[in-house]
Amino acid sequence: MSQTHTTARATGQTQAVRLVRLRLSSLGAVVMLIVEFILGVIYNLYGTAPTSTKSIGLFSSPDLALHVVLGILLVVAAVGQLVRAIGVRHRLSIWLSAVGLLAILGAGSAGLGFTGSGANGASLGMSLAFAVALASYVVLVFALPSSASGTSSTTPTTLCSSRPSTGSGPRGIVGI
Secondary structure, X not given: OHHHHHHHHHHHHHHHHHHHHHHHHHHHHHHHHHXXXXXXXXXXXXXXXXXXXXXXXXXXXXXXXXXXXXXXHHXXXXXXXXXXXXXXXXXXXXXXXXXXHHHHHHHHHHHHHHHHHOOHHHHHXXXXXXXXXXXXXXXXXXXXXXXXXXXXXXOHHHHOOOOOOOOOOHHHOOOO
């Protein structure tokens, strides 16, 4: 029985550590998305906008080149986030990571459309897809635990409390 208890506790702690890592990778995606947005705004303000008759190259300016490279890295990070979420088997993380990945891919395809035609709809598509991706990862940052110590229900303090529950704590709250 002791071996089973120890194995269950180790598995719970491993799951807790994986959830914390998933939260940290979500935070990394949030930071990358914000930097990507800032680079896009900089190019929008100071770069040459494409027109319906003249497209622009993806590496035609340093700002746009950084924007494109970071976008590619965002796709890689989002795929890694989804794989990690599937490995942890946390439903909310799987769904939101998938939504975040799809939104990043949508923003990328809208960006490609924008560089080819300069269409306002493509620019709006980038913005909306960015907002969906950002919201997905921000929810994960707040929904997932920030440390492994408070996440496992099999920690020694919850299994073997040194203070017995009397049922009549302050204000009649049980167990306090």
